[in-house]
Amino acid sequence: MAELASRQPKRKGVFSYQCKRCGATTQSPTLPGASECPNGGIHEWSKITQVGGTPYQCQKCGATIPSRTIPPPAGCPLGKYHLWKQIGGR
Ligand SMILES: [Zn+2]
Numbered sequence: 001m002a003e004l005a006s007r008q009p010k011r012k013g014v015f016s017y018q019c020k021r022c023g024a025t026t027q028s029p030t031l032p033g034a035s036e037c038p039n040g041g042i043h044e045w046s047k048i049t050q051v052g053g054t055p056y057q058c059q060k061c062g063a064t065i066p067s068r069t070i071p072p073p074a075g076c077p078l079g080k081y082h083l084w085k086q087i088g089g090r
């Protein structure tokens with residue numbers, strides 16, 4: 001019983017990842033598998049931020065991710081920094 005409890009993960013987190021090559025996004029608790037990238041080779045995933053309930057879209061690369069707060073700007077595939085804008089807000 002005690003052994004089982006110690007195996008539980010500390011917290012469940014789901015994160016958004018974006019491929020630095022093609023700009024595709026995905027949500028996963030761990031680094032997504034390296035599948036084929038339309039821009040050649042395999043996807044090169046980089047973690048953006050923890051998933052939340054507010055959608056943000058980058059005005060440069062068009063990636064849309066659900067986040068609790070505005071995501072960090074670093075790592076836009078179409079330039080140095082993402083230009084996040086909250087979308088679909090009330
Ligand atoms: Zn890719």
Ligand SMILES: [Zn+2]
Nearest residue numbers: 058061076082
């Ligand atoms: Zn971007």
